[in-house]
Amino acid sequence: MSHIPVFLKETVQILRPSPSKIFADFTFGLGGHAKSLLSCGGRVIGCDRDINAYKHARILEAQTQNFKAKHVRFSDLHDHLPSLDGILMDIGVSSVQIDQADRGFSFMRDGPLSMQMGINSFSAADIVNQWDENDIADTLYLYADEVRSRSIAKRIVEARQNKKITTTLELANIISRGKKGKIHPATKTFQALRIATNSELDELCIGLQIASSKLKIGGKLVVISFHSTEDKIIKNFFRNSRFLMKKPQPVFPSSEEVKSNVRSRSAKLRWGIKI
Structure with a gap:
């Protein structure tokens, strides 16, 4: 390590x-x-x-x-x-923490959608599967200046209606669908979810x-x-x-x-x- x-x-x-x-x-x-x-x-x-x-x-x-x-x-x-x-x-x-797939911090490695640093009351999976669409959007904008916060939140809520979002790559694929750029489209979302999960x-x-x-x-x-x-x-x-x-x-x-x-x-x- x-x-x-x-x-x-x-x-x-x-x-x-x-x-x-x-x-x-x-x-x-x-x-x-x-x-x-x-x-x-x-x-x-x-x-x-x-x-x-x-x-x-x-x-x-x-x-x-x-x-x-x-x-x-x-x-x-x-x-x-x-x-x-x-x-x-x-x-x-x-x-x-980023390099350990089972911690769920990275969209480059498949693992459980956790992002918990320790002594937490909820996980990133709880946010994407339970929070209101507006609350998710506000979190992405507040903690990562994600200009696509509304559209990403809408995608997340639509996806979870069919299946609970449980892994990092599932979430990354939902966010990244049809999007390309120098910076991975899921970068800011993962940052915001991590910050929220750990207060x-x-x-x-x-x-x-x-x-x-x-x-x-x-x-x-x-x-x-x-x-x-x-x-x-x-x-x-x-x-x-x-x-x-x-x-x-x-x-x-x-x-x-x-x-x-x-x-x-x-x-x-x-x-x-x-x-």
């Missing part, structure tokens, strides 16, 4: 771990960022809502006293954390507030995002909260990083110091 963490060097340079400091990685994943902070002497709490990521975190927890694992969503983090010197948030779906934007807003409340004065918050909607929320949070931003503009991946990890090309990093 391969995964290349983005902005690894930049994150360590910003947070500057040392034995006297304690950090939280709100999105542990496979632990690339957390392990780098540990290797520099820091103590780390690794959090993730994904049960598979949590299992990886438990393995690391058994190997060192400087690491603790937490299976938790952003919105439930407050009671799990002490005061912190630094926090990392790497927002969105991970490459590992990602609500979780992000709550997570940022919890991060602010748990950071010590002088503590640093690093947030990595991959979509403009997320970045807008993060930018507004830093502007309207008690954080000093050394650079008002986001950090972009270097050409070397994009070359070695093509999925990093859309990443942005913003960070600030609590004052």
